[in-house]
Amino acid sequence: MGEQQVRRTALELLVRISEGGGFSHILLHQTIENGSFSSKDAGLLTELVYGTMQRKMTIDYYLDSFVKRKTSPWVNWLLSMAVYQMVFLDRVPDHAVIYESVEIAKKKGHKGIASFVNGVLRNIQRKGLPSLDDIQDPIKRLSIETSHPEWLVRRFVRWYGMEITRKMCQKNLEHKKVSVRIQPLKADRDEIIHILKKDGIIGTASRISSQGIVIQKGNVIHHPLFEHTLTVQDESSMLVGEMVDAKPGMTVLDACSAPGGKTTHIAEKMQNQGKLYAYDLHPKKAKLVEEKARALDLTIVEAKGADSRNLEPFHSPETFDRILLDAPCSGLGVLRSKPEIKYQKTSEDIRQLKTVQKELLQSISPLLKKGGKLVYSTCTVDREENEQMVEWFLNHYPDFEVDPDFSRDLPEVCQRLPGLSKWGLQLFPHDLDTDGFFLTRLRKKGV
Numbered sequence: 263m264g265e266q267q268v269r270r271t272a273l274e275l276l277v278r279i280s281e282g283g284g285f286s287h288i289l290l291h292q293t294i295e296n297g298s299f300s301s302k303d304a305g306l307l308t309e310l311v312y313g314t315m316q317r318k319m320t321i322d323y324y325l326d327s328f329v330k331r332k333t334s335p336w337v338n339w340l341l342s343m344a345v346y347q348m349v350f351l352d353r354v355p356d357h358a359v360i361y362e363s364v365e366i367a368k369k370k371g372h373k374g375i376a377s378f379v380n381g382v383l384r385n386i387q388r389k390g391l392p393s394l395d396d397i398q399d400p401i402k403r404l405s406i407e408t409s410h411p412e413w414l415v416r417r418f419v420r421w422y423g424m425e426i427t428r429k430m431c432q433k434n435l436e437h438k439k440v441s442v443r444i445q446p447l448k449a450d451r452d453e454i455i456h457i458l459k460k461d462g463i464i465g466t467a468s469r470i471s472s473q474g475i476v477i478q479k480g481n482v483i484h485h486p487l488f489e490h491t492l493t494v495q496d497e498s499s500m501l502v503g504e505m506v507d508a509k510p511g512m513t514v515l516d517a518c519s520a521p522g523g524k525t526t527h528i529a530e531k532m533q534n535q536g537k538l539y540a541y542d543l544h545p546k547k548a549k550l551v552e553e554k555a556r557a558l559d560l561t562i563v564e565a566k567g568a569d570s571r572n573l574e575p576f577h578s579p580e581t582f583d584r585i586l587l588d589a590p591c592s593g594l595g596v597l598r599s600k601p602e603i604k605y606q607k608t609s610e611d612i613r614q615l616k617t618v619q620k621e622l623l624q625s626i627s628p629l630l631k632k633g634g635k636l637v638y639s640t641c642t643v644d645r646e647e648n649e650q651m652v653e654w655f656l657n658h659y660p661d662f663e664v665d666p667d668f669s670r671d672l673p674e675v676c677q678r679l680p681g682l683s684k685w686g687l688q689l690f691p692h693d694l695d696t697d698g699f700f701l702t703r704l705r706k707k708g709v
C-alpha cells in the first residue's frame with residue numbers, strides 16, 4: 263500500500279470519527295486488522311489520525327487566517343492533516359505533504375478544490391504560522407495550545423489549578439504506552455517478560471500492579487501469548503483489581519463490567535474460586551465479558567445483560583462481599599486513546615451521567631454485606647463525577663465510610679500523589695503516565 267493510500271484512509275477515518283461514526287481507537291484497530299497494512303503503514307495511519315485529531319484546535323487556529331471560505335468537512339480535515347504533518351512531524355518534507363494533499367483533493371474532489379488546497383498550503387509555507395503568543399488570555403492560550411475546549415480547561419483550572427491542568431493537557435497530547443496484565447494462574451510475570459524479550463518485545467514490571475507489564479518497545483498484540491495469557495489494560499485500571507481486595511471463595515458483583523478487563527482481573531485475584539457476577543446494560547457487551555473470561559479460563563464469572571439499577575430480582579440484600587462499580591462516565595481521563603471525546607462531551611452529558619452514577623450507587627449499595635467493600639471508579643478527571651459523587655453518597659448513606667485502610671493499601675507509588683484526598687484517589691495522566699482515573703473504596707459499617 264502506498265503512502266497516498268494510507269493518507270486517504272486516514273482522511274476517511276478522521277471524517278468518520280468527527281461525525282460520530284465511531285471511536286478512533288476502535289476504528290483504527292478494525293481498519294488495520296482488516297486491511298493489508300505493513301507495520302510501517304499502520305504506524306503512519308495511527309500517527310496521522312491520532313496526531314491530527316489530538317491537535318485539531320491548534321491546527322484550526324493556524325488555518326484560520328489562511329482559509330477565508332467555508333469548506334466541506336473532508337477538505338477541512340485534508341488541510342488539517344497536511345498542517346499536522348508540516349508543523350508536528352519531521353518525517354515528510356513539506357513539498358511532499360503539499361503534493362500528496364493536492365493529489366488526494368484532485369481524486370476526491372475536482373480541480374478547483376485541488377488548487378484551493380494547493381493555494382492554502384503554499385501560503386502557509388511562504389508566510390509562516392500565526393504565533394500562539396498573540397493569545398493574551400492564559401486559559402484561551404492553554405486551550406488552543408493543547409487543543410482542549412475552553413469550557414473544559416476552565417473547569418479543570420477551577421478544580422485543580424493552572425499547573426496541574428497544564429501538565430494534564432500537555433500529557434494528553436503524548437502517545438501512551440501499551441500495558442498488559444498477565445493471568446497469574448497461567449504464568450509468572452518475570453517469565454513472561456523474559457519470553458517477550460526473546461521475541462523482541464521489551465516490557466518492564468508495573469509499579470502499580472504485580473500482574474502488570476508496561477510495553478516499552480515492540481507490538482504485543484500479535485504475540486501468541488496474547489488473549490489466553492495476556493490482557494491489554496491500562497495500569498490505572500489494574501489498580502482497581504488490586505484495590506477491590508477480592509479473595510478466593512468470596513461472592514462478588516461487578517455492576518458495569520463490559521468489556522471485562524476488571525472482571526477478569528478480579529477473578530484472577532480470587533484464584534478462580536468463589537462467584538463473580540458481572541452485569542452490563544447491553545447484552546452484547548456482556549457477551550464480550552463472557553468471552554474474555556472464557557479465553558482466560560476463569561470459570562467463576564457469570565456474565566449477563568442487565569440494568570444494574572435494578573438487580574433486586576436476581577440478588578437479595580447483603581449478598582456480596584465485594585462490589586465494583588466502574589461507572590459509565592465522561593471519559594475525560596482517556597483522551598490519549600480517544601481524543602475526539604474532548605470535542606464531543608458537553609456539560610449536559612456530565613449532568614446526565616451523574617444521574618446514572620447516583621442511581622447505580624443507590625441501587626447496588628443495599629446488596630453489599632455489612633463489613634463488605636465497594637469500589638467506585640471512573641476513567642475521568644471530573645470532580646463532580648468523582649470526589650463530589652462520593653461526598654454525596656456518604657452524606658445520604660451514613661452506614662458507609664471511606665475504608666480507613668484505603669490509602670494504606672494503595673501501591674507505594676500512589677501514596678503521595680496530589681490527587682489523593684479524603685474521598686479517594688484522582689490519578690492524573692501525568693502522575694504515573696497512565697490514563698486519568700479515579701477510585702475509592704467504601705466500607706459498609708456494622709461489623
Ligand SMILES: C[S@@+](CC[C@H](N)C(=O)[O-])C[C@H]1O[C@@H](n2cnc3c(N)ncnc32)[C@H](O)[C@@H]1O
Nearest residue numbers: 518519520521522523524542543569570588590
Ligand atoms: C466504564 S465502562 C466499564 C468498563 C469495565 N469495567 C472494564 O473494565 O472493562 C461502563 C460500562 O457500564 C455499562 N453501563 C452503563 N449503564 C449501565 C447500567 N445501568 N447497568 C449496567 N451497566 C451499565 C456500559 O455499557 C459500559 O460497558
